Amino acid sequence: MPTPARHAVARALHGVFGAGHRVAEHWDVGLSHADAIFAQALLGACLRRWGRLQAYVKPKLKEPSRSLPLGSQVALAMGLAQLAWMDGVAAHAAVNESVELMCEPSLGFAPHQGLVNAILRRAAEKGPVLKADLDRLPAALDRTAFVDRVLQAALAPHQVHQGQPSSVEIEALWTKLQAPPRPAFRVLRGAAPAELEGDSELPGCWKLQEGAPFPGEWLRSGAGMVQDRSSQALMAFAWEGRPVDVLDACAAPGGKTTALGLRFPEARITAVEREPKRAERLEQNLAGRGVQAQVVVAEVADFLAHSSGSFDLIFLDAPCSGSGTLQKHPEMPWIGGHIDLGRLGELQRDLLRAAIPKLAPGGLLIYAVCSWLPEEGEYHRAWVRTAHPELVPAKVWPAGWGVEPGPTSCFRPHPLSWDGEGFQASAWTRP
Ligand SMILES: C[S@@+](CC[C@H](N)C(=O)[O-])C[C@H]1O[C@@H](n2cnc3c(N)ncnc32)[C@H](O)[C@@H]1O
Incomplete structure (x- = not known):
């Protein structure tokens, strides 16, 4: 056996x-x-x-x-x-x-x-x-057409004049993504366990020390959580607002709801999740971490259509291809070709369409996907620019985390120098 x-x-x-x-x-x-x-x-x-x-x-x-x-x-x-x-x-x-x-x-x-x-x-x-x-x-035997597309998409926005990335850069990125990732953590209560070391570039982020055992017991105690470095950086957005009503539109398993709850303890947080089983887990996670939020099991577009109020902060961590998670999910190269990107793009656009009218004056909207593909990020940003000129890009992330020089409204760190999953995020305010 x-x-x-x-x-x-x-x-x-x-x-x-x-x-x-x-x-x-x-x-x-x-x-x-x-x-x-x-x-x-x-x-x-x-x-x-x-x-x-x-x-x-x-x-x-x-x-x-x-x-x-x-x-x-x-x-x-x-x-x-x-x-x-x-x-x-x-x-x-x-x-x-x-x-x-x-x-x-x-x-x-x-x-x-x-x-x-x-x-x-x-x-x-x-x-x-x-x-x-x-x-x-040849290493190329482990690289599918989907991987090639993702590697190009990951590097292209960082090229001068958006030219083609070189084969050397593509090889370097693929080599980097083929190594198992080093897990990152957030401490929620007490001190960090000895197995972790602080991240010098990202305050509050902890990484497993080289060769140290995984701190399973500590995680089970609820004193900390696993959260990818990119998610932590994303949630460190610079914004002076003091929101009363916060919406986490696609919330389970609740990593970002937790970050919102800890940062805005006075706010009323609504965490919407479509899948009942995932919503259950979201509720358990939030309760274990002492985060107050109202969990709603619903399609967020339906929920928003039937709610009369507006939100001062909307976080939309949309369902996506996960093309930025090749390192954590080594099955992605082999199944990515079956993903219906057209359907996902429409779903993401519908979520944005539903969320934008509910953003209160002075409010902040953040849209994020763990994907490098332009149809899940860049294209939506261009659509917002033309369909919603009343929204103003908000430069909430520091220099070096975007594509252009200086602080940025578009989180998209360089995949070769950044240690973390591939994310694209955009932030807008309604003046
Ligand atoms: C990318 S995950 C969110 C991860 C989460 N924000 C976190 O940081 O832990 C997307 C979640 O949105 C849920 N979802 C997808 N479409 C939805 C919809 N139309 N309405 C509400 N939830 C949805 C999925 O079931 C999934 O749990």
Whole structure:
């Protein structure tokens, strides 16, 4: 029987490559701490090197042009990844457990048990040469058309006169995004645990020290939360307003609602979330962190259409492709091509259309997406400029966090020098 950790990794890989799904947030729930660490490393290695792993196998097949059933691809990738990159995994365990996976009706392909066994045994005999062979395969094998589009989009606005980014910059960005990200945290109560160190560029942001264990216990106590560095920077917007009514339009799981609640403790915060299960989690998170907010389960456009008041601060963290999260979500390269960007763009525009009329005079509206693609950010900004000339861009982020020199109304740090997810955000006020 394969271990629960290997089972979980195989299920996640089937979800990505079989069904085109993202890896679910709690895909490793139920695993022990040590198993979860192993499973995360193995899943990351398989996803980040899927193209190379499959290319390594092809010439070893009798008919290299025929594609293998997914069960065989998954078992081979998992076996090879463990042999090549996972220190401390015994070669016989990497081989045998991958072969055993082939007997699982929903995960394997039993007729290929012998084939998987033979390829992995030969690979195991290579020892450290296997890693060198895999590393020598072209890195471009792990780069899909979606990735190429995202890398171009990430770099293009930072080119002088918006020219094409060079291949050197594109390679450098891809290399950067292929490394597992270093988690960032926010301290909510008390002192930061010893495993964390302060971020010198971003006050209030804490990063895991190199090689330190993940502070799971501390997070479970509610004294802190994980929050990507870009989200923290975004929420550090400079604004003198003292809002009475604040709307977090797309709120779950509540990272940004928490930041709003801590910054504006006197304000009435309404946090709207469409998905009931996510709204439940939002409520639990806010309660655990001592943040006061009214959680409303609704489509925010419907909610706004039926509400008579206006808001002094509207934060719209819209649903998006997540193209800025390639580093945290290594499955994105393989499923990004199925994302309907046209539909997402319309949805984002509808959310802006619903939110803008509810912005009170003197109020601030921030629109954000964790995406580098222009149709999810730049194009909406151009639309606001023509459709709502009454709104004035608000330079709420410091020099260096945008594209143009000086303070900026458009948060979009340079992806090569910025440590954090890819975000685009825009801020406007209604004078
Ligand atoms: C990008 S996430 C928000 C992350 C959140 N702001 C945070 O920092 O933790 C977008 C959220 O909006 C919700 N959502 C999507 N469309 C919505 C809509 N029309 N009305 C309300 N919520 C929506 C999604 O279910 C998802 O939970």
